[in-house]
Amino acid sequence: MLKVTSICTVQEFRAIAKVQHVPGSITEGAAMATLADGSVTLWTLRGQRFAVLEEPNGGSITCFNLSPEDGGWLSAGGNTEVSIWPMRNGRVLQGDSWEPSDMFKPPPVVQYKVTDGVRDVAMDPRGNKFIIVSRMDNVSVMINVLPDSGAHAVEEEGPGRKLLVRGKEQVVVSMKHWGVVNAIAVNMDEYVDEPRLLTALEDGNLTCWDLEGNDIGQRVAELRSLTAWELFVPMAVVVTTFFQVTVFAFGPSTSWEEEIERPATKVYKIVLLDFDLALGLSPTEFFFSTSVSVIVQMVLFVFCSMFGLPQWIAQRKYKVRSQPSFLKEVDSKKFGAAHACHKFLSVMETVIQSLMALCATFLPVLTFRTCANFYDCIERPEGFVVTAAPEVRCLEGVHLALVIVVLPIGLLYSVLLIPHAVVQGDTNFVVYTELFKPRVWQESAERYSTLIFQGLVHPYKQHAFWHPLADLCVKISIPCISILTNQMPITQMIILSAIVGAHFVMSVIWLQFIDRSISALVQGIRLLTLCAMIGALLTVASDDKSKATSFLVMSSCLVSVGTTARIVRIKYCELNDDGPMLRGTSTAKEARINCRHKSLGNIVHSSASALSGFVRGNSPRSNQTSRGGVSSAASVTSKGSSVEVISNCTKDEMPSRHSSLSGVFWSPPAAVHDVPPPSGDQHILFAATHPDVPESLA
Numbered sequence: 001m002l003k004v005t006s007i008c009t010v011q012e013f014r015a016i017a018k019v020q021h022v023p024g025s026i027t028e029g030a031a032m033a034t035l036a037d038g039s040v041t042l043w044t045l046r047g048q049r050f051a052v053l054e055e056p057n058g059g060s061i062t063c064f065n066l067s068p069e070d071g072g073w074l075s076a077g078g079n080t081e082v083s084i085w086p087m088r089n090g091r092v093l094q095g096d097s098w099e100p101s102d103m104f105k106p107p108p109v110v111q112y113k114v115t116d117g118v119r120d121v122a123m124d125p126r127g128n129k130f131i132i133v134s135r136m137d138n139v140s141v142m143i144n145v146l147p148d149s150g151a152h153a154v155e156e157e158g159p160g161r162k163l164l165v166r167g168k169e170q171v172v173v174s175m176k177h178w179g180v181v182n183a184i185a186v187n188m189d190e191y192v193d194e195p196r197l198l199t200a201l202e203d204g205n206l207t208c209w210d211l212e213g214n215d216i217g218q219r220v221a222e223l224r225s226l227t228a229w230e231l232f233v234p235m236a237v238v239v240t241t242f243f244q245v246t247v248f249a250f251g252p253s254t255s256w257e258e259e260i261e262r263p264a265t266k267v268y269k270i271v272l273l274d275f276d277l278a279l280g281l282s283p284t285e286f287f288f289s290t291s292v293s294v295i296v297q298m299v300l301f302v303f304c305s306m307f308g309l310p311q312w313i314a315q316r317k318y319k320v321r322s323q324p325s326f327l328k329e330v331d332s333k334k335f336g337a338a339h340a341c342h343k344f345l346s347v348m349e350t351v352i353q354s355l356m357a358l359c360a361t362f363l364p365v366l367t368f369r370t371c372a373n374f375y376d377c378i379e380r381p382e383g384f385v386v387t388a389a390p391e392v393r394c395l396e397g398v399h400l401a402l403v404i405v406v407l408p409i410g411l412l413y414s415v416l417l418i419p420h421a422v423v424q425g426d427t428n429f430v431v432y433t434e435l436f437k438p439r440v441w442q443e444s445a446e447r448y449s450t451l452i453f454q455g456l457v458h459p460y461k462q463h464a465f466w467h468p469l470a471d472l473c474v475k476i477s478i479p480c481i482s483i484l485t486n487q488m489p490i491t492q493m494i495i496l497s498a499i500v501g502a503h504f505v506m507s508v509i510w511l512q513f514i515d516r517s518i519s520a521l522v523q524g525i526r527l528l529t530l531c532a533m534i535g536a537l538l539t540v541a542s543d544d545k546s547k548a549t550s551f552l553v554m555s556s557c558l559v560s561v562g563t564t565a566r567i568v569r570i571k572y573c574e575l576n577d578d579g580p581m582l583r584g585t586s587t588a589k590e591a592r593i594n595c596r597h598k599s600l601g602n603i604v605h606s607s608a609s610a611l612s613g614f615v616r617g618n619s620p621r622s623n624q625t626s627r628g629g630v631s632s633a634a635s636v637t638s639k640g641s642s643v644e645v646i647s648n649c650t651k652d653e654m655p656s657r658h659s660s661l662s663g664v665f666w667s668p669p670a671a672v673h674d675v676p677p678p679s680g681d682q683h684i685l686f687a688a689t690h691p692d693v694p695e696s697l698a
Contacts, residue, residue: 008047012036017411020066022090029090029100033066033074040064040076042090051092052105068187073128076108077118082133083108084123086144086159086399095160095449110154110163112143115321115330117380122186125195128174130211132197134181140199141318142172142211154408168255172317179203186211193611196220202281214431215444222452225607233424234457235518237361244365247271248482248496251534253489255539257549273366287373287389291402294370301359304352305416308432313349314494317342360417364475371410374402387486422468423448423650441465457513463510474503493537500530517570524563531555 014037022030022042038060040053055061065075066087074085074092085108086093091100117136124130127146134140145164147153152168154160179201184555189196197209210216211660250256250264268274281289304310315356318325320559326338359367376387377394384394388649392399416435422445423429432441442465449464459467477499485492504526511519531552538548560564 006044010034010043011048013042015020017062018064020064022066023072024089025069031090032066035064036063036180038062041073042092043090043428046523049100050090051103053083053085053108054093054105055081056111057081059437063118064122064184065120065185067123067127068125071126073123074129075085075121075123077114077121077133080114082112082114082118082121082131084110084112084128093159095158096155097158109160110145110166112145112166112169114326115327119181120184122184122197125188127187132184132211134177134184134199137181138177139174139180140177140184140197140209141174142197142217144170144172150650171322173211174314174318175199175209175217177201177207177454179205201305202541208573214433214440215429215447218429219448220447220449221450224452226455230452230454231457234454234459237424237471238522238525240362241475242270242529243267243475244312245478245500246529246532247479249529249536251495251536252537253482253486253492253540255545257545260549260552272369282391284389284391287386287392288398290370291374294367295402295406295409297355297359297363297367298409300545301356302412302416305420305430305435310349310352310356310427310430311432313352317345318347334335344558353427356420358425359421360425360597364417364421364472365479367413368410368476369483371406372480374399374406376483376486378487417472418469419444421472422465423467433584441656456513456518458514460510460514463512466510467506467512470503470506474499489540490537493533493540497530497533497537500526500533503528517567520563520566520570524559524566527559527563528556532558545657 002456010032012034016034016036017033020033022033031045033042034041034043035306038054040061042050042053044050053061053064053076055076059078059081061078061083063078063420064074067073072087074087076085085106086100088096088100092103092106093099094101094106114129114133114135114500116139118133120134122132129146130142131142131143131145133143146162146163152165154163154165167453175197177199180203181199182202183200185198187198192553192671194210194212197211198211199207201207203224207222207224208220210218210220217329245266247268250261250268251471255261256264291625301476320338320342323338325336326342329336329338352572373386373388378387378390380390382393386392386394386399388408395403408546418433419430421429422441426448429444431440431444445465445468446461450461481495481499482492485495504523507519507523507526512522513519535548535552535555538551539545542548
């Protein structure tokens with residue numbers, strides 16, 4: 001059992017909601033801060049009250065956070081206000097000078113209005129460039145509070161010169177949470193020297209967000225359980241791609257036996273939405289209606305991508321929420337013009353995001369098949385006509401205009417599809433300011449694919465970009481080649497078989513998913529497509545249709561049985577370097593940890609690298625919690641009204657948390673050098689406990 005030394009115990013009149021170490025020398029000013037009874041109290045290491053921070057308007061403070069570096073800031077939130085105090089070495093500074101304040105209850109330098117209420121607040125760990133406010137509507141916003149060259153500063157000198165006056169602050173980015181936020185923390189990722197936001201949700205989810213660069217506001221990593229939708233989408237894309245590609249083995253150029261051709265033709269029309277006769281339209285009417293719809297779709301997609309419309313709408317929403325008219329409607333509890341404008345923007349945002357996701361995942365085959373029809377002409381006695389609409393003459397009138405317009409739009413549309421397709425159409429991971437940089441495409445794809453452990457459908461990070469790119473190329477090339485080579489069936493099927501064969505070989509050489517059974521399933525699906533293409537080649541290369549039918553039936557049976565056998569073998573007996581090993585005892589299963597926490601209620605800055613360690617999964621084992629292994633998070637289990645301060649213990653030998661702890665916080669090693677007796681890498685542990693808990697926490 002670890003021997004610890006109790007330094008002091010401080011007692012509040014009400015339950016302590018939070019305890020945090022005050023950066024700087026803990027012997028000169030305050031050593032810790034507690035939140036209780038609607039105010040923040042700063043305490044010395046002797047257990048004496050050093051200062052009390054309250055809202056000037058008499059409201060209650062419900063949350064607070066200190067910058068992790070000495071000379072930082074204390075930000076506190078309550079109701080609809082965020083208050084900021086400058087601090088150095090545990091002392092609150094005056095707003096117009098760098099001298100410590102001699103007031104026991106010093107006022108904040110500035111307060112900022114937050115319309116939707118404050119749930120938690122944090123500041124830039126490097127200074128005061130921004131604050132992060134977690135609102136009551138489950139949205140965290142990054143607000144710029146640093147004046148530009150002193151313009152609109154609170155004061156002309158002192159800490160106030162580094163803060164914008166009330167009303168001049170600007171929302172930089174917002175982050176939507178799918179749950180109630182319990183706590184937030186901002187720290188530096190030492191690997192890339194960028195700030196990161198860590199949010200702990202009431203349902204046990206932990207999310208890390210990027211706060212700098214072109215990918216600002218993007219999720220970096222998540223620790224939570226998967227939703228049914230997240231499990232469904234990857235396999236839905238694989239299955240949909242299988243049907244959309246395989247049906248071209250049964251197209252008009254092939255010649256199967258009747259028992260295969262009849263049902264295959266129906267499936268062909270259903271998958272490719274070829275319903276001209278069912279809708280009662282003539283070929284010409286169907287051709288022009290689909291042509292117009294596809295052109296409108298491509299133009300909208302190109303416009304939204306080139307102008308970054310998803311991001312622009314999000315920014316407009318934030319501006320509308322900060323308008324005085326919106327604030328007045330909130331105070332009067334009325335749904336007026338400002339709320340109507342915000343609602344309209346929200347609906348438009350959802351519609352545009354859904355459209356762009358469909359364009360990047362399920363619609364490429366249909367889109368490019370229609371585009372290929374524009375250039376597919378056939379010679380008739382009266383001249384060249386469009387194959388899909390025999391009444392339309394090629395390169396004349398409207399058709400000539402379509403051909404001229406579609407070519408540049410289609411090429412640009414194809415390129416813009418890539419950054420969307422590699423992230424499955426999620427516009428939150430598309431960097432619209434760098435749309436034509438392949439390096440950024442790959443980084444976004446890798447970030448999106450490794451955001452959260454996806455279980456059976458978790459992809460390889462190294463292949464996360466190339467597989468979606470290959471899928472997109474197949475979806476574009478297959479329909480175009482199929483339409484444009486209708487008059488050359490043998491050439492068509494040779495090219496299609498080569499493309500599908502390369503797609504299959506890629507899935508064998510570079511596995512798409514970490515789970516080998518799912519990769520085997522994908523390989524089996526692509527091999528079935530290849531067999532169908534080879535069978536189609538036999539139908540156009542040989543007069544004996546029965547050979548193609550026999551080949552298709554036999555190969556399909558062999559592939560299905562072989563794939564099933566592989567999956568069963570992988571599922572229950574996995575091979576590794578040491579030979580056969582049951583999956584139940586393999587290291588692969590040990591890696592599949594249960595990522596769902598019961599509740600995450602407090603996030604602490606144990607060190608500057610704590611957040612980096614979480615992002616990359618290399619947190620020291622000694623710092624891992626018992627439910628999830630995140631070194632920078634602690635679980636709130638009960639309320640407390642006292643704080644126990646413990647010294648003479650190393651961080652690598654952290655004492656076990658008592659069941660009644662309401663929060664723990666390690667001080668950095670630099671702050672412990674004044675506390676006797678020093679011995680190596682010492683830390684002080686501030687623990688908020690229940691009054692009835694014994695003094696010893698070990």
